[in-house]
Amino acid sequence: MKIFSMRRMGAIFSKEFKHIFRDPFTLLMALMLPLAIVLILGNSIEFNVKSINMAYHDADRTESSRRLLETFGSSNYFRPFAIDNPEEGFAKIVDERARVMVSVAPDFEKDVLGGGTGHVQILLDGADNSSVMAVVNYLHTINQKAYLKILDIPHSAVAQNMSFKTRYLFNPELNSRWFSVPGLSAVIIALVAIMLTTLTICREWERGSMEMLLSTPATSLEIILGKVLPYAILSFVGFILVFIVARVIFGVPFAGHYVTLVLGTLLFILGYLAIGLFISISTHKQEVAIQFACIIGLLPTVVLSGFVFPVEYMNRGYQMFSSLFPARFYMDITRDQFLKGSSIIDLWVLFALLGLQAFVLMVACLGRFKRTLE
């Protein structure tokens, strides 16, 4: 009697594929859901702040003050509109019709041209944390630009006594989509891998077909591999779809190596399939398993992986906790591969951790599976 039989594993594998292709729901969930999510989230998740409503009050009404306000308008980041007095601007911020109010003091031009300091008041809506930070950053740049504009100094003249150049590496346009879409692929794989495997094994338990499988010479390893591999392939196809969407629709550059990204993705998929398996082996019930899948599978993947909140900013305890989930390491790998393109040698620690997690989880599944038989 063979310990591992390709024929038995293959039979389970191809049976599973038949189930998948004859069940439109599974196929839809595996392939259409990732596409829909990447399109919807990719379009809506925007960490860049643009077109901020800006109320302005120009008490100076001079050439200089107009030039200053022009600079705001031309920057694309602000959508300025005039108001009659500062109180009105305050009201606009309270109504959330404006995020920023700029008020130019009456003697602005006189002060600036006279060699003093021109006074401009800026009111920010501190309740909206994300836009305030962005606005403050932009203000710095706009201040410089406006200064030059007002004094009509050509750029070249300044460049000599002030060398101030910012270069954003890897994502020169600071496009947040370039950052979020590659991360999204991790979330989607997690969704497909955990959800689908969880459902498939539970289905066998619930229908009682697992007992039938076990009454044949098929071993635990053959059953698990045969059940999981089709979903690994499906998850991988989902990943390819997301990759294509990222490149073609969102124009995310790809600086890395296909082999590195694919290898990382496979390890990640394996780890998440194992989590899905472990859940379904432990619960046996679809409803319960789905809840567990959401709580210990998906939620940490979205929240703790660095997809939304950078891991570096978490406190140490959470950092350790987030390391329990393969998504954290994969998030680094996929972002790196899209934008930076490090070699696999530079990333070996991440790969080693990812591989270790997948291995440990798989072994845990096998052990758990053998025990549940009793």
Add this chain to the structure above:
Amino acid sequence: MKPSIVDVRNLSVIFGDFYAVRDVSFCVAPGEIFGFLGANGAGKTTTIRVLCGLLPGSRGDVIIDGERFVAGRENIIKQKVGYMSQRFTLYDGLSVKENFDFAAALRGLRREEYLSSRERLLKFIGFKEKLNTVVKDLPGGIKQEVALCVSLLHDPKIVFLDEPTAGVAPVSRNRFWRLIKDLAASGKTVFVTTHYMDEAENCNRIALMRAGELIAVDSPANLKKKTFGDSLYNFTPRGHRMSMDIDSNMEICEPYGRHWHVKFKDGVNVSAALRQYKGDFDIEKIQPSLEDVFIRLVEGQNR
């Protein structure tokens, strides 16, 4: 008596400190239809899992077709037995042929072996549908019969049918039982669990289990005789009196719908005892059914 094909000696299955099966012994001869009766959780399923090679016993010996079952030798046992459960029959989304193919691959059958076995089995059940029919399009009864064939594909000497007719129409149940009898006649040993007492009458012998213990193993006729002697009376209320209680002469007085089944104690003058009820009840002597036995032996003690 023929040498037994299944020999269970002092089998116990212990989970932690819970005895799922306690000190069970019985033998089954080739060609026998052996029924398992018992309430849920009585240890039927666990016993069957041991006999199917899914789970080694904690104590005692299980010898199946000359092979002793010890941990690590599951596959030797699995080859000798076929298993069909009530919960699962066939994969609904696959065709009949695909279900057969799947079982053949799992059992590692050679192609010629598989095809001839399949043809023989389909002829045996008189299968007239197309092989490519998707299982969910088959009528329930036929599905059950095909499932039986799939579990017999590797030509096991013993087949376990765990509530094979649950949820199947009565006509199909009768057909299915004819198949079971034919199987037994051809020399296969058939284990059946069922909740239908009328079906259990078809078994050559029945094992009754309660709380992990085997409380009786015998033919249906002997079980009835042992439990009730030859005198069980059916009381049917007539007129106003609709209820009755056990009296000092009675050993058993069980309600059955609107009837009562009564057995008098040994040594009681039955005709005298009956006289006081004649006014209110129609009384007739009846043959006890297996249900009477079951209620008496399995449920009676825990009331």
